[in-house]
Amino acid sequence: MPTDNAFLKEHQLLASQVSRLSAALKHHKHTFGGNSLVLYHASSEEFLIRLLAAAHAGFDIIFPANGQVENIETASLLADYVFVDSFTGSKQLSKDMLVLDVVDNAHSAIEHITLPQTGKLTFYTSGSTGYGKPIEKHWQHINAELTNLKHTFSFDKPCQIIATVSHQHIYGLLFKLLWPVLAGYKTEFTFVEFPEQLHALVEKQNSVIITSPAFIDRLIRDNVLINSKANILGIFSSGGPLSNESAITLYKQLAIGATQIYGSTETGGIAYRQVIDNKLTPWQCFNGITVANYQQQLAVRSPYFDDDVFITQDIAEVLDDGQFILSGRLDRTIKLEEKRVNLDALERTLCSDNFIKHCKVILLKSGKRQQLGLVAALSEDGFSELDKNGKLALNKHIKRVLSGRFEAVCMPRKFRYLKELPVNSQGKLVFADLEKLFD
Template sequence: MNIEDCPMTTTHAHNMTPHHTVPFAPLQHLMVASRPDAYPVAFHGQACVTWSTWQADVYHLAEALRQHPAKRWALCFDDSYHFAVAFMAAAHADKHLILPGNHQPEALAELSPHFDALLHDRPHYAQLTCPQWTASALLSEQSPEQRDAPSTAQPVFGELCLSALPLTLFTSGSSGTPKAIEKTLAELAAEVEHHERTWGVTLAGSRIVSTVSHQHIYGLLFRILWPLCAGRVFARQDLVYPEQVIAQAEADTTLVTSPALLKRLSDEQCDRAYRAVYSSGGPLSFDAAQSSQRLFAQWPVEVYGSTETGGIAHRQQTDPQIPWQVFDVIEATVNAERCLRIRSPFVDAGQWYQTSDQCQLLAERQFILQGRVDRVVKIEEKRISLTEVEARLCQLPWVDEAAVLVLEDARRVSLGAVLTLTQEGEAELIRLGKGAFWLALRQALRSWLEPVGIPRRFRVVAEIPLNSQGKRLMRDLEQLF
């Protein structure tokens, strides 16, 4: 893909914000928005992609996609600009967008019944038999004159019918297999417009950096779609390390991050403030909120929601007892089990939706969360199904039964697994010894599970402890660690 130099006030990387802002463009009108050719869209280092190149890239990829009979296209990208081009091109080509959350080869192959073709910027997936396109290779076939001459060949886009454009995301279901979540682009666009009404003035003119993936709904909204519609330049690559987050802090920069990253900043020092800090994906401790305020002069804006629901509520944890504030376009109540029930324009066309999160409803559209009632947990903002981890362990020839639980200590949250072994497993344990056997188990799981979903500690027992009803005795399991 073509990367142009864009105007910067200085050569310093932090001054990559545009000289002036542009009006907000709703998602359905984004590609026909009137913006200067040199207006910055996305950046990496000192270089950024401009509006004219963005329009040309989306147009040419959309034209190619229209020629292809495949309807359901999976998008798997590391580069957020590549992803954004593929997302908008597929939408304008009237395709069904599929966003796998896990790019591990075997996990992606397991999801292959959900898609007909793949757009990506990663090495070739040998496990897949469907067509695979790399967006950058496809666009590089266009000559510079074809791609970068808007004055003579201005791309022409129509208005998107967002309610007719489906999007499938994946999240861990209670059954242990990835659960497909069906949404429409209209639901995402409604949330983007709400966030702009709520926080747009605060973020005006800022650039967006992020530690979270665009493949999941929070990153998709906050680091891709909202910045695009609002005309805020976004970073092409993730920030991975705490020192990168510290180095990017500037008054013209907004950080989109997670509790897992913010918890790792407690020992850092920073003498510059972010414009704003957003956190979502899991509970943020008060200590981590205080660290953010100390480092960046910003209490993180926490956003509570899920893949299924989109955003539900927000808060800034200036005190440990601060409740969640329901977004003003959402109705909220609880069922008989005190689980939150909502009616939102961001899910199911405004029908009532039942969550699995217990809460205490307060006055003035506020609530206090009290925990989930199912077996999907969040570790470092990744949704992990304990049922799936157990199923993957039991697929191995060495494991007869498995019970997986969450282990917490002062430093980290991880998984532990209590196992009963097959005869083959017992023989392998004797042959390899404990240390090598645990390493072999972890290695065998890597084709299926993301790193945070692989148990870090194992215990072998003769039988899994059960009560008289055949239910697992969690206290007995926990005492094994």
């Protein structure tokens, strides 16, 4: 793959920094003991250096869900040390902060970054369908997936990898940081929050964009990348389902399809696809991964985890050629007053209405009482209706939209109307954040 001098210099500098920090961590481990640490840093570059150095020094690494005090404290319960950039919490952490004196040693300068081969990594899930939980992986799983990414996706020009997602979770960690290290691409460490930031970076050189459905939805409303689309070599989307409408719009605007990655923290990447028109587009498994039906659910065999098979909560139809089609999640089928309803089906019906761009239906519990809450991002027509006739009229309209398919007991009882759905740094909806809207 073509490389350039800027990449080589960046790689060599990072390799030397990893080497020096790893030596300091090894000394600390030998002197004071301990096998695990919590790692968080807002800077992607410093995070990568600390991650590789700690792993090469023999530490198992735990990633908190984010940099909030409570999440660092929760993750620290599994660790010997906390290795974070700053801590401003009002309470004392239960574990020692790791502070190192790193000596600049010329003999530590090396030219190549190598990926660790042993040790554990613990991720916390995003909490998109409930509260986050720890998921343990091993470097052998991570390396197997990185090798697959390198062989599956390649670009014939030197390019930079730009991400609009956090490096702290598995998608951003793999695609923004570790895959470029292995495959020889330059990483733009800046965390991109807005389309205008992305445009400023893309117009400078050939780029591959690592993003999410939420960011794509914002981008396509007034796509600032159209004039620099010749510089875009690839677009990847994960962290949630990208609607076919958004995928097709993006393709029409930029003449390049978003490569959607399907998977989870538990499974790693399972499959990929590009939707560029209204034809039904199935998912293609990554090399070495096979799927089958287990009752309604998708069952996965993969080198990315130790279990013989992982049964997902996704409802799927597996085709004769090994590709598959997804049609919702089994764990989003709930029972309300003895009536079963699938929340995915409710959302699909609501999003077919021209008042709603995106929405999420969640189950709200208060004691023994259960009811549905709707959080909807309204279209311009939706806001026009809201301004003209009020919330009560819009609530009734939404119930009429659903009444053709669903019984009265399945209707949402609480409604929140927003310009955009709230997402985290991965572009994913977080269940706890949605719940707070109804407090």
